[in-house]
């Protein structure tokens with residue numbers, strides 16, 4: 001008998017097509033009523049969950065007595081209570097690597113947009129404001145040759161650093177839990193404490209996973225260490241930054257600008273950020289290209305099917321849960 005899989009977000013026709021021959025697939029749909037009710041009704045006989053962007057822990061999964069695996073279509077797994085899943089022997093998988101370059105591209109798009117005021121001046125032009133040569137009040141700042149500070153030099157951080165160093169001749173600084181000698185060699189990247197990096201960088205790019213240690217890593221004190229001419233880019237998770245403190249710093253022009261893809265509460269609605277032209281606000285699209293989302297879905301399906309077949313999945317987040325169930 002086929003196992004039951006409940007798909008809960010980022011469900012593409014390709015994902016359905018790949019899964020359907022192998023599992024009994026349940027995809028909650030607004031046409032059939034309330035999504036939460038459908039989700040809750042399916043959970044007790046679900047063996048596998050696949051999707052992204054839904055907090056899942058004890059409260060949500062108590063009734064999921066047959067659950068063997070959650071396959072997240074994301075690299076980040078801060079939405080899941082990993083300790084709880086591990087204790088229950090539920091495998092958790094993610095989709096690393098395949099989104100590294102796309103996410104680094106987006107970090108650079110935010111950085112460039114904030115520096116050269118791309119989004120702001122696009123809106124300005126379309127509003128019919130371009131009557132004569134643009135005056136210095138609308139000028140941006142250079143990117144090439146400046147100092148790029150990467151907070152968290154993992155795979156995505158390194159891909160951003162490469163773009164900065166090789167594409168824009170930037171000096172690269174980084175902070176994090178460990179030194180990266182190979183990247184120091186390859187890119188001339190220099191290690192700094194977080195405080196030092198904040199004081200020296202023209203662009204501070206946040207690429208750390210969200211954890212108890214990184215929640216509000218950048219708050220009022222850290223923002224005060226940044227140069228008034230500096231730009232903050234956050235493609236990590238919203239809660240890595242104290243958003244209220246950031247808004248205050250932007251309103252008081254204590255930093256030049258921000259390029260944001262992630263927020264403390266998503267979707268972002270009614271935010272003071274909307275009134276700040278020096279804040280570029282994107283709707284959490286770091287990995288949102290056709291190619292990359294397809295690759296993520298494929299990887300997530302592979303992980304899911306492997307786990308349901310009793311094989312160790314490639315991207316196991318909680319190896320302690322393997323063979324525990």
Ligand code: DGY
Pocket residue numbers: 052073074075076077099286287
């Ligand atoms: C991830 O995969 O974690 C990215 O933030 C996209 O959701």
